[in-house]
Amino acid sequence: SQELEQSPQSLIVQEGKNLTINCTSSKTLYGLYWYKQKYGEGLIFLMMLQKGGEEKSHEKITAKLDEKKQQSSLHITASQPSHAGIYLCGADGGGSQGNLIFGKGTKLSVKP
Amino acid sequence: DTAVSQTPKYLVTQMGNDKSIKCEQNLGHDTMYWYKQDSKKFLKIMFSYNNKELIINETVPNRFSPKSPDKAHLNLHINSLELGDSAVYFCASSQVDRGAFFGQGTRLTVV
Secondary structure: OOOEEEEOOEEEEEOOOOEEEEEEEOOOOOOEEEEEEOOOOOEEEEEEEOOOOOEEEEOOEEEEEOOOOOEEEEEEOOOOHHHOEEEEEEEEOOOOOOOEEEOOOEEEEEEO | OOOEEEEOOEEEEOOOOOEEEEEEEOOOOOEEEEEEEOOOOOEEEEEEEEOOEEEEEOOOOOOEEEEEEEOOEEEEEEOOOOHHHOEEEEEEEEOOOOOOEEOOOEEEEEO
């Protein structure tokens, strides 16, 4: 079965610094989703990538899917305390169920 | 060992029926969630429970009722099922400052 591995598991950065979170799949990705989660709250949808080499940006967050469609990266430029949280990648599970599978998350802390 | 377990994986039922989806987590987490995945694979939170107490109850029909008999279980009961309820439903659990662990999802089809 397909698995998603995120790295790093946790990350502490100084405010204003750039950072990258990676999501690697054991199989080809046909739909890759990035979410942000705050404890006790729901998931906030950030971006969806489908095509190899695709790159999308929203404010200071950029996500990219590699050409082979097995790895995605989420890059935050000039991090701010508001970026702190847990970032989850999700992907199409590939089965007839049509569900998503998820990585274990990356906890981001931003020091003022 | 399965961390978050949902049953059933598939559920096909007729309109008007009442059904339940069960969720159990063996991680010792305090918080459990129910999400609905829409056709675009967006996840919308429905409910969140912390130590058996409801902390988030988003705008969902009253036909949906979560039940948490203990900290490790959060079941979703749906009354009078409608065609529009067809979706994939995810259970998840988390602990403070940790990512959520998701179940495998339950595909509900209402016919």
